Each structure stands twice: as structure tokens, then as C-alpha cells.
Amino acid sequence: MPRRLIKRAELPPTAIEQADARPEVLNVTWAGDSLLVVERDPDGSTRIRNERAPYCAFVETLIVGPEFARALRNDIRVHEVREEGKYTRISFKRRDQCLDICQALQGNGMPTYEGDVNPVRRWMTDRMPRLGNHRIVYLDIETDSRLPFSRKEEMRVLCWAIEGADGVRKVGVLEENTDAAEAQLLQRLLNELQRYDLIAAWNGDRFDFPVLQARFEKRRLSFVAARWLWLDQMVIFQRMNMMAAESGEEKTSFKLGDIATALLGEGKDDFDAAKTWEAWHAGGDERRRMVRYCVKDTNLLKRVEEKTGYIGLLHTLAETCNVFPDTRGANPTIQAEGFLLALGAAQGYRFPTAKVGIHSEKYKGAYVMEPQCKGITKNVHVADFAGLYPSIIVTWNMSPETLVQGELHKQLSDEYAQTGKVPWGYSYVTLTGCFFRTDVEGILPRAVKEVMRLRKYWNKLKASLPPGTPEWVAANRKATAYKIAANSFYGVVGSPLSRFFSRDVAESVTQAGAWLIIQTIDAATARGMTAVYGDTDSVFIAGTNRTEFEVFVEWCNVDLYPAKLVELGCPENLIDLAYEKEFERVVFSCAKKYAGRYVHFKGTAATADSKPEVKGLEFKRGDSLRLARNFQAEVVDLLVGMTNGGHEDPLTFVEVVERWQQRILHGELTLEDVQLSKRLNKELGQYAQKVKNDGEMGRQLPHIEIAKQLLARGHDMGEGVKVHYFIADAKHPDGPLYLAAEDWQGQCDRWEVWDRMVYPPTERLLTAAFPTFDWAPWGKTRPKMPRKRKVKEEAAE
DNA sequence: ACCTGTGGCCTGCTTC
DNA sequence: GAAGCAGGCCAC
Numbered sequence: 018m019p020r021r022l023i024k025r026a027e028l029p030p031t032a033i034e035q036a037d038a039r040p041e042v043l044n045v046t047w048a049g050d051s052l053l054v055v056e057r058d059p060d061g062s063t064r065i066r067n068e069r070a071p072y073c074a075f076v077e078t079l080i081v082g083p084e085f086a087r088a089l090r091n092d093i094r095v096h097e098v099r100e101e102g103k104y105t106r107i108s109f110k111r112r113d114q115c116l117d118i119c120q121a122l123q124g125n126g127m128p129t130y131e132g133d134v135n136p137v138r139r140w141m142t143d144r145m146p147r148l149g150n151h152r153i154v155y156l157d158i159e160t161d162s163r164l165p166f167s168r169k170e171e172m173r174v175l176c177w178a179i180e181g182a183d184g185v186r187k188v189g190v191l192e193e194n195t196d197a198a199e200a201q202l203l204q205r206l207l208n209e210l211q212r213y214d215l216i217a218a219w220n221g222d223r224f225d226f227p228v229l230q231a232r233f234e235k236r237r238l239s240f241v242a243a244r245w246l247w248l249d250q251m252v253i254f255q256r257m258n259m260m261a262a263e264s265g266e267e268k269t270s271f272k273l274g275d276i277a278t279a280l281l282g283e284g285k286d287d288f289d290a291a292k293t294w295e296a297w298h299a300g301g302d303e304r305r306r307m308v309r310y311c312v313k314d315t316n317l318l319k320r321v322e323e324k325t326g327y328i329g330l331l332h333t334l335a336e337t338c339n340v341f342p343d344t345r346g347a348n349p350t351i352q353a354e355g356f357l358l359a360l361g362a363a364q365g366y367r368f369p370t371a372k373v374g375i376h377s378e379k380y381k382g383a384y385v386m387e388p389q390c391k392g393i394t395k396n397v398h399v400a401d402f403a404g405l406y407p408s409i410i411v412t413w414n415m416s417p418e419t420l421v422q423g424e425l426h427k428q429l430s431d432e433y434a435q436t437g438k439v440p441w442g443y444s445y446v447t448l449t450g451c452f453f454r455t456d457v458e459g460i461l462p463r464a465v466k467e468v469m470r471l472r473k474y475w476n477k478l479k480a481s482l483p484p485g486t487p488e489w490v491a492a493n494r495k496a497t498a499y500k501i502a503a504n505s506f507y508g509v510v511g512s513p514l515s516r517f518f519s520r521d522v523a524e525s526v527t528q529a530g531a532w533l534i535i536q537t538i539d540a541a542t543a544r545g546m547t548a549v550y551g552d553t554d555s556v557f558i559a560g561t562n563r564t565e566f567e568v569f570v571e572w573c574n575v576d577l578y579p580a581k582l583v584e585l586g587c588p589e590n591l592i593d594l595a596y597e598k599e600f601e602r603v604v605f606s607c608a609k610k611y612a613g614r615y616v617h618f619k620g621t622a623a624t625a626d627s628k629p630e631v632k633g634l635e636f637k638r639g640d641s642l643r644l645a646r647n648f649q650a651e652v653v654d655l656l657v658g659m660t661n662g663g664h665e666d667p668l669t670f671v672e673v674v675e676r677w678q679q680r681i682l683h684g685e686l687t688l689e690d691v692q693l694s695k696r697l698n699k700e701l702g703q704y705a706q707k708v709k710n711d712g713e714m715g716r717q718l719p720h721i722e723i724a725k726q727l728l729a730r731g732h733d734m735g736e737g738v739k740v741h742y743f744i745a746d747a748k749h750p751d752g753p754l755y756l757a758a759e760d761w762q763g764q765c766d767r768w769e770v771w772d773r774m775v776y777p778p779t780e781r782l783l784t785a786a787f788p789t790f791d792w793a794p795w796g797k798t799r800p801k802m803p804r805k806r807k808v809k810e811e812a813a814e
Numbered sequence: 815a816c817c818t819g820t821g822g823c824c825t826g827c828t829t830c
Numbered sequence: 831g832a833a834g835c836a837g838g839c840c841a842c
Contacts, residue, residue, distance in 0.1 A: 047815085135815070349818045382820030383842065405842095508818030515818075523819070553821085553842040609822055609841050633823080633840060640825095640839060695838060705836065709828070718826060718837065736816090753826085773825090 041149035043214045044341060045137050046243035050111070052140055053243040055214075057149055063214075065244060071139045072115040074132030075104040075367045076122065094118065104130060104367050112136070119370050130367035133516070134358070141339050142358045148336045151246060153182040153328065154213035155318035158225050159311050162293040166733045169228045170235060173199055175297045176308050177206050180315040181213060182322075190308055191297065200236040203229075207238060215246040215342065217328065219273045219318060222249040222344055223735055246343040248328065250318055253347050257327045270694065270739060277317045280324050285317065286310040326494070333491075334498040337471075349505040350515050356502055357517060360464050368460075371516035380511070380524035381448075383553035384531035386538075388605035390549040391788050393656070393665065394559055397600040397613070398566040401555040402533065406507040407465045408591035409529045412582065413444045416459025417510070417519040421452040439586040447585070448528035451521050455588040461510065461517075465503060472499035530554060533578070533592065540577055544569060550605060555597075563599060563616075570596045600630075602663070604656060606785045609633040614657040629657040635778035644690045645775045648677045652779050656786055667790040670783055674776075674795050681771045682798060688761040691770055692743045695720040700736050701728060719755040727757055744769050768799035 043055040043063070052068045078100055081089075089107055090098045094114040099106045109115035119132035134142070161173040176190045187209045192198045206229075210216065218225040226247050233240040251271055270276075274285040288296070288310040296307040322328050328342070335342035338355040345351055361368055402408070409415065421429060421443065429452045432440050439445040443452040453459070475495035482489040509515045511523035534556060538548040541558050546569070550557035558566060578592045601623075603613030610633035615623040635641040636649045651673060655664045664670070701724055707715040716722065720740040728734040741758035747769040776796045783792045 345815085348816095353818080379820070385821055385841085505818065511819040512817080527820070555842085607823070635824095638824095638839060698838070707828075707835090716827060721837090778824090 039147045042144075042146035043149035043151060044243055044246055044343075045140055047135065047137050048243065052136060053241070054140075055149075055244060057214075065241065068140070070112075070136040071143070072109040072112045072136060073134070073139055074107050074109070074115055074119050074370065075101075075130035076107065076127060077130075078103060078105045080127055081105050103365060123370070129370045131358070132370035138354065138358065141355065142362050145339065145359060145363075148332075148339075148341075149214060151215040151332065151342065152213045153215045153217060153322075154210065155180050155182075155250075155315040155322075156216050156218045156221070156225060157311050157314040157318070158228065159290070159293045159297075159307055160228060162291050162295075165731045166224060166228075166735075169231045172228060172232070174202060174228070174232050175293055176311050177202070178308070178311040178315045179206070179209060179213075180312075180319050182319065184319075186312065186315075188308060188312055190304070196236065199232070200238065203232060203236055203238055207233070207240060210245065213245070215248055215328075217248045217250045217318060217322075219314070220249065220251045221247060222252065223737070224733075246341055248331075248342065249344045250321070250328070252344050253327050253331055254321070254325070256347055257325070257330065273314060273317060273321075277321060281317070281320055283317075286313045326490070329490075330494050330497060333494040334501060337495075337498045337502060350509055350512060352502060353505050353509040354516065356468075357460070357464055357506075360467060361460060364460075364463070366460055368516060377513050377518075377520050380520050380527070381531075382527045384534050384551065385553065385608050386548070386551040387608055388550045388611070389547070390559065390605065391785075393602050393604055393786055394549060394600075395602050396559065396562070396616070397549060397603050398558045398561060398563070399555060399597050399600070400537075400558070400566070400570050400594050401597050402530070403593045403595050404469075404503065405530050405533075405554040406526050407469070407503045408593065409526050409533075410465050410506065411462045411591050412587045412589060413446060413525070413529060413585075414453050414455050414459050414462050414588055415522050415525055415529075416453070416461035417517060417522055419453045419455075419457070419459040420519060420522055420525075421454060422521075426452060439584065441586070444586040444588065446525040446529050447532050449521065449525045451525045453525075455586060461506060461522075465506060468499050468503045468506075472496050472503065475499065536577065536581060537573060537594065540573065541569065550608075550611070552609065557600075557603075566599075567596055570594050602657060604782065604786045606634065606782050612653050612657050612782070614659060614662060623659065625660055627659050629653060629659065629662070634782065640693060640695050641778065642691055642693060642770065642774050644677075644681060644686075644770070645778055648673075648775055649779045649782065651677075652782060656782075667783075667787045670787075671795075674779075674783075674792075677775070678771060678795060678798065681775055682767050686765065686767070686770075688743065688758055691765050691774075692741050692758045692761075693720070693774075694739050694741050697721070697724055697734065697736055697738050697740060701725060701734055716752065719753075723755060723757045727759075744774070747773070772796055772798055 040056040040058050043057055044053075045055070046053045047070055050070050052070050053065055054068055055063065055065050057063045086098055086100075086105065089095050094109055094111070095107060096110050097106075097108040099108070107118075109118070115132055119129040122129050131139075156177065156179050158177045159175045161175060164172045166172075173194070174191065176188065178186070178188045180186045189202045189205050191202050216226075226249075230240075230242060251273070254276065255271060278284040286306070286309055288306055290310070293307055296303045331347055332342045334352060335346050338346075338352040339359045340346040340351055340355040358368065429440050429443060430450060433445065440452075442454060442456050444455050445452055475492045479489055479492035479496060482492060507523070507526055510517050510519055510526070512518055513520075530553065534551050534554070537556050538551060541548055541556065545560065546558050546566075547560040548556060549559050561569070573594045574592075578594075579590055582590050582592065598618045599616040600613035601616045603611055605611040612629055612631045612634060614629045615627055617623060618627075631637060631653060634649060634653070636646050636653060638646075652670060654661050655669065655673065656662055697720070701721070704717055704721050706717060709715045719742060723742045724734045724738070724740045727740070734740075742755050743758060743761065744753065744766050745756045745764065746754040747766050780792045780796055783790075
């Protein structure tokens with residue numbers, strides 16, 4: 018069996034990607050029964066036009082037959098019936114009628130296709146328009162600080178600042194505290210925005226955009242939101258940065274000031290944003306400072322983009338997936354839907370109408386091995402599967418429509434049980450018992466292959482260009498966009514809310530992966546090596562050397578997998594194990610938590626400034642104490658650091674532990690040292706609240722209780738907000754006392770900070786590295802409380 | 815039309 | 831102190 022079937026990287030991209038002379042489409046929005054289409058002609062003129070919203074469903078031409086087609090044409094709800102080859106398109110006058118008829122046809126055993134597709138997506142899929150080259154503008158506004166966000170309708174806008182990607186800056190300041198002056202201020206903003214197509218603001222979806230919308234309406238300005246794409250730059254930063262963040266410190270805050278400081282080495286202007294009203298009211302220098310602060314913010318937004326290129330990448334992804342680069346277009350489901358519907362349409366394939374209200378049991382996921390080694394383990398070799406899930410999808414030809422179901426599945430299972438051989442024409446997944454037909458290529462494997470082909474094309478082009486040039490950056494973005502798209506397919510198949518959901522397919526993907534790892538571990542063990550760890554797509558092997566392990570990996574690729582996959586009926590083989598790195602030493606705290614230092618990474622020898630690899634430890638977590646992170650970082654450095662590391666005497670670490678213990682119990686502590694940060698992942702009201710057995714309301718988690726307090730003080734405490742707090746007194750008579758960070762007075766519960774928050778994470782790591790040494794005694798610093806007297810004794814007095 | 819997935823560790827709260 | 835639950839964040 019050939020190891021590689023895809024050799025099409027030389028071919029040019031599809032026609033979709035080639036430049037054309039059609040108008041650029043900047044935005045399409047669904048309003049009532051029409052679509053608002055924003056377009057720009059080659060001469061640069063922009064216009065908004067109305068189109069009838071397309072409400073369509075497809076049926077199979079062969080099944081529907083000419084007579085039923087006639088009946089449909091005579092139905093008053095039907096606008097048009099058109100045969101388009103294999104499928105017949107039925108257009109409806111209203112969306113609810115389209116959905117009703119789909120359900121009725123489905124009930125009568127006539128399958129319908131794509132009947133639930135949103136009209137904007139329908140339009141995009143039918144047209145495959147040329148995505149506009151959106152002119153980007155960064156925006157920030159300052160509003161009356163005396164009002165909370167919940168009263169945005171009454172919240173006067175005090176000033177605005179915009180900066181185009183081209184560097185053009187404009188500012189507007191409220192002249193006087195009157196409605197007329199504000200109307201004038203906002204009208205100027207609207208005029209300036211006409212030159213742009215995409216508006217980016219930090220936290221824009223939760224603040225700037227809704228406030229502006231509310232104020233435009235309040236001041237009765239004529240305003241069509243659909244003219245622009247609205248992009249919350251913070252949301253895409255969070256999404257794209259998730260993959261890149263190195264330490265926990267970077268994750269504690271998504272405030273623009275903190276991000277800019279970390280990224281650009283320069284934060285926001287020194288100005289208290291909670292005092293905008295006072296600053297505006299004072300006028301003069303105070304007011305000018307507020308305006309400067311606002312201008313600086315928009316400039317930071319622009320520079321964050323120049324540094325990260327995330328909006329540029331989003332635009333490329335949007336182009337690739339036939340969606341718009343706004344906040345919504347950053348969702349993987351939206352991207353995958355856009356890509357798959359477009360690919361299906363181009364290849365004459367339509368997807369079944371999505372069923373509503375499916376909810377399903379969770380399915381089994383990846384294989385994670387308990388670490389099999391204690392202490393400091395030397396010379397551990399790591400191999401992983403390249404693009405595991407996409408390659409499984411192609412190798413087994415897994416797709417919702419190639420999955421064998423019902424009676425045939427039973428027949429094939431019986432046949433397999435009797436003969437011990439996978440029936441011809443099908444592939445088999447051992448751990449789920451699912452079969453996939455292999456006589457036709459599934460739409461999902463087809464999509465994965467197309468994405469892989471295009472990724473190769475752009476990578477090859479990138480390699481031919483001088484690094485850093487605009488052409489190189491563009492090719493790099495294209496390649497990255499395709500990689501992201503390829504990885505999102507599996508998640509979308511596993512999501513019950515997506516139209517491509519198939520529990521069996523998703524579980525077969527993960528279980529084929531688990532099976533592959535287990536085969537690999539078994540083979541390594543049979544050769545006398547020791548598998549010490551593995552997670553999803555990786556194996557960690559000790560008791561071998563570099564040459565032997567290289568030979569083993571090659572043998573897996575050339576012999577082991579091909580033979581096993583033929584037995585399972587796989588039509589091709591994209592499975593590829595790659596030797597990634599060797600750890601000189603590695604310490605496992607538990608599954609998903611370890612630290613190690615390299616001998617080499619992908620063949621390149623580690624140098625004195627190579628950083629150790631740290632996974633999952635509190636050092637990497639944004640919700641741990643800074644003191645806990647710094648303490649653990651020092652211990653990690655002594656354990657596995659390149660220049661300071663390599664210590665193997667526990668007493669070296671005892672000194673460090675005692676120094677940190679003294680510092681925390683007696684030294685100076687700042688708020689930043691001891692505060693915890695946790696996100697609100699729901700609206701405050703959505704959190705479960707229990708009633709205790711005694712009838713009182715139970716306590717909620719500290720960050721939720723604190724968030725309620727802050728809300729009462731007028732802070733915005735919506736979903737996504739990070740709550741900062743600290744432990745003031747763990748032994749307070751009314752139960753543990755947590756306080757909001759803003760209530761910091763320089764005091765906290767030092768014993769609690771050390772015993773419960775700072776020491777345990779590192780204690781676990783030390784115990785993992787030196788299992789025979791007792792690390793517990795350093796963790797009990799709180800003095801014993803005088804024993805509480807029993808109520809009886811008290812009463813007797 | 816809020817919404818990619820599962821596996822795993824850990825904390826805080828309540829009850830037994 | 832153990833067990834069960836909610837919730838957050840991380841590995842993949």
C-alpha cells in the first residue's frame with residue numbers, strides 16, 4: 018500500500034481563489050425577507066442593495082419525479098422549482114414555510130437537503146462571491162462613567178477616536194453636554210466611518226458596538242449597521258493567542274493595557290477610565306488627557322494587529338471558508354460550514370437538512386496514559402502522529418454518509434465475527450465496531466484532502482519566496498488558514514449543534530487514534546522498550562537510544578501500520594508517526610503535567626538558551642497565584658533548566674522551599690502577588706445555586722460571590738469578564754473570607770497563601786521528582802487554633 | 815442566529 | 831476525611 022497518495026501540491030488552487038473582476042462583496046446581512054448586500058465596484062464606489070432572501074431546500078430529482086414537481090410548482094408557498102442535475106431546488110416565499118415543508122417531506126420518507134441553511138449562507142454558497150478587501154479602522158469611545166453598561170441608552174458619548182490601517186487618525190470630542198452636540202459628534206463619526214468597511218474595537222461586542230448602536234438610535238441618526246463588519250478584536254486575540262501563550266502570566270488578563278504591555282512593551286496612557294465624566298467636565302488639560310488616552314487606545318489596537326497579524330489571518334480564513342471576517346466568522350463551526358457547503362456545491366453534493374433539537378450522550382475521546390515512571394526519568398524519546406485526526410478521516414474514509422448503519426451494519430458485524438476478516442469494500446474501526454464504505458470517497462475526506470492540497474501549495478510557494486516579504490506573509494497566512502481549517506473538521510463533526518454532527522463518526526475518529534497509539538505502545542514494549550506516557554497522538558518511550566528509536570518509528574510507518582490498516586480495509590494510508598524529540602530528563606507530576614529538558618528537538622540539539630518544556634503545571638495557568646507561579650518556575654529551572662538545572666539532591670530544593678516560605682509568611686506581599694483571577698464563563702444569573710439542608714442559600718464559588726458584589730457596585734460583570742480577588746481570612750467565623758482585588762488593604766491570610774495556594778502545586782512536583790523524600794512538613798505553617806470549647810461546657814459556666 | 819470535541823487535574827462547597 | 835458536584839483551565 019502506498020504511504021502517500023496525495024501528490025497534487027504542484028496543482029494551482031481552485032478557481033475560487035483566482036482573482037476576478039467581479040465586484041468585491043463587503044457584507045451580506047439578513048433583514049426581514051431581504052438581504053442587504055454591500056458591494057464595491059472596481060472603480061471604488063460602495064453601495065448597499067436589496068435582494069430577496071433565498072429560502073431554499075433541495076430534493077433528489079429522481080425521487081421527486083415530474084408529477085410531484087408540478088404539484089410543488091402549484092403550491093402557493095413555493096416560489097420556484099428548478100432542476101439542477103441530481104438535485105431539484107425548491108425556493109420558498111417564507112422561511113417558516115421552507116422549514117415546515119422540509120419536515121413534512123421528511124415525514125413522508127423523502128429526504129431533503131440544506132433546507133435549514135441560513136439565507137446569507139445560501140446566497141454565499143450559490144454565488145461564491147469575491148470577498149472584499151476590507152478597509153480596516155480601529156475604534157475606541159469614551160462614555161459617561163457615571164452610568165453602568167446596563168444603562169447604555171442613557172450613556173452620553175464623550176469622545177471617539179479612530180485610526181485607519183492606513184494610519185489616518187480622526188478624533189471627535191463632545192462640545193457641550195446637550196443632545197444636539199452629541200448628535201453632531203456622532204454624525205461626524207458616521208461620516209468618517211464611511212471610508213472603511215471593517216470596524217475593530219477591543220471588547221467591541223460587549224461595549225463599544227452596542228453603546229454606539231444605542232446612541233445612534235437615541236439621537237435618531239440614520240444608520241445602517243449592515244454597512245460594516247463589526248469585529249471584536251479581543252475575541253479573535255483570545256482565540257488565536259490560546260495556541261501561542263507561553264506562561265500563565267500572559268493569561269491572567271485580556272485587558273488591552275496588559276496585552277499591549279506584554280506584546281509591545283508599552284501600555285495605555287495613565288488615565289483613570291472610571292473618571293471620564295469628571296475629566297470631560299473639568300475641561301482643559303483634564304479633558305485633553307482623556308482624549309489622548311482614547312487616541313492612544315486605537316493606536317494600540319492597530320499596533321497589536323501589526324504585531325500579531327490576527328485580523329489578517331482571520332481575513333484569509335474567511336476567504337478560504339467563504340464567510341465574512343467579523344466576530345461571528347471567527348467561529349470554527351461557521352468556518353467549517355462555509356467551507357463544506359461551498360465544496361459540496363462545487364462538486365455537486367448537498368448536505369441533509371439539519372435536524373433540530375438533537376442532544377446526545379458524550380462520546381469517548383482520546384487515550385491518555387497514566388505516567389508509568391517515578392522520579393527523574395532520563396533519555397525519554399517522543400514520537401507523535403502528524404495531523405492525526407485529519408489523516409484518520411482520510412485513511413478510513415470516515416464521513417457521515419459513508420458510515421454504515423442499520424441492517425447492513427448488523428450483517429457486516431456478523432460476517433466479521435464469523436470470518437475474522439473485514440468484509441471487502443468497507444473499513445473497520447476496532448474500538449467502536451463501526452464500518453465505513455470505501456467504494457465512494459466521503460465528502461469529509463474529500464474536504465480534508467482539498468485542504469491538505471492547498472496547504473501544501475501555499476507552503477511550497479512560501480518556501481520559494483524571500484522570508485518576511487508581503488508575498489511571503491500572505492502565503493504563510495494561507496498555509497496557516499488551511500491548517501486551522503483542517504483541524505476544525507473533526508470538532509465540527511463532534512458538535513451536536515453542527516449540521517455535520519455524527520456521534521459515531523466522531524467517536525470512530527478518536528477511537529481509531531486510541532487504537533493506533535495502543536498498537537504503537539505494544540510494538541515498542543515487544544521490542545524491550547518502555548512506554549512511560551502518551552496523550553492522544555504522542556508516545557513517550559524510555560529504555561532505548563536515538564538510533565534504535567528512529568529505526569522503530571520508520572518500521573511503524575513502513576510495516577506495522579500499513580499491514581494493520583490493510584487488514585482493517587482502509588482504502589489508503591496517511592498515518593505518519595514522526596520522531597519529534599528526546600528529553601535528557603523529564604519529571605511527570607501526573608497525566609498532562611510534566612517538565613523536561615531536551616537533548617534535541619526534531620534533530621536540532623538543545624543549546625544553553627533552550628527553554629525547558631513545561632506542560633499543565635500551575636506555572637502555565639492563569640488562575641494561579643503569581644507567587645505560586647514564580648516559586649514553581651524557580652524549582653522547574655533547578656530541576657530541568659538548561660543552565661541552572663540538573664540538580665538531583667533534594668536538599669538543594671529544601672533551601673528554596675524555606676526561602677519562599679519565609680518570604681510569604683514574613684516578607685512584603687503586593688496584591689499582584691496574591692490575587693487569583695478567574696473568568697465568568699456564564700452570565701451571573703446562570704450559575705447554579707443550591708439550597709442547603711438548613712434552608713439557607715448555599716455559598717457559590719468565591720469568584721462568583723465576588724462578581725455579585727462588584728456588580729452591585731456598578732461594575733460590568735457580564736460573561737467573559739475576569740474576576741480578581743484574594744483570600745483575606747480562611748478561618749473567619751462566617752467561613753472563608755475572600756475579597757475583591759479592589760478592596761486590597763495590604764493584608765491577606767499569609768498562612769493560607771502558603772499552605773494552600775503556593776506550596777501544594779510545587780510540593781506535588783517535588784514529590785514527583787523525589788518520591789522517597791517527605792515534603793509534607795513544610796506545608797503546615799498555620800498555628801494550631803486553641804480548641805473550641807464545647808457548647809455544653811460554655812453553658813455550664 | 816450564544817455554542818468545535820473529550821480527558822484530566824484541581825479547588826471550593828456541602829453532606830455524610 | 832471521603833464523596834459528589836460545579837466550575838475553571840489546561841493538554842491534546
